[in-house]
Amino acid sequence: MGMGYLLRAVFLLLACCSFASGGVNNYNTSDAAARQLQWGNARATWYGQPNGAGPYDNGGACGFKNVNQYPFMAMTSCGNQPLYRDGKGCGSCYKIRCSKHAACSGRTETVVITDMNYTPGVAPYHFDLSGTAFGRLAKPGRNDDLRRAGIIDIQFARVPCEFPGLKVGFHVEEGSTQVYFAVLVEYENGDGDVVQVDLMEKRARRWTPMSQSWGSIWRLDSNHRLQPPFSIRTRTDSGKTLVARDVIPLNWRPNTFYRSIVQYSS
DSSP: OHHHHHHHHHHHHHHHHHHHHHGGGGGOOOHHHHHSSOEEEEEEESSOTTTTSSSSSOOGGGOOTTTTTTTTTOOEEEOOOHHHHGGGGOOOOOEOOOOSTTTOOOOOEEEEEEEEOOOOOSSSSSEEEHHHHTTTTBBOOOHHHHHOOOSSSEEEEEEEEEOOTOOOEEEETTTOOSSEEEEEEESSBBBBSSSEEEEEOOOSSEEEEEEEEEEEEEEOOOOSSOOOSSSEEOOOSSEEEEEEEEEEOOTTTTEEEOOOOOOOOO
């Protein structure tokens, strides 16, 4: 039996185990890829249910909905201010790993910043992970052992976000009217976050800057009745821009999600 055959067999076995343990959203990184990342030191805690996505599955201070479902799949984290960045860090993706605790696997996992961590003094970089994400850092069968540690040293690295099969989405927030428009921006590949959002009305020739309301929610207070359909332009942390033409239709409604046909390259 040749060495190449053995290596392929091991690879297939590991791939099957990875799929079985995490489904399509298991973002384990190979050792070679992990060595190329710029790792920093942080500390991690966890909150909510042991196998949950946080306390309410609603994205907290970022505004994301149903973070227990695809694409987040409960692999989420609160970030302290250097990570949350007054909401402009919402949607950022990070590889994390732990090795110092006996229950740590050393395997890398990806989490998305979906909430604000208000606990001071833990560490310069503090990830307050969902119970699910915290447990995924453990060796097989030792998830609860790691959770009982409560707080652990980890390493982290910023990485591009990847949301397979999804385009950038816009959720029109409750309370939006013809003179007040608020929208949640989500599922951006690449940087994952948004630092500026602009809106263009029907037949308008210029973009109107929106203001960050909170988290990943942006608003426009207008002095006239806004004329749909609306195009929305977003800019991410690295300066990339994306335009979703007429993504908000003529008959838009509050508390409704509208998916664009555009996406950032990751």
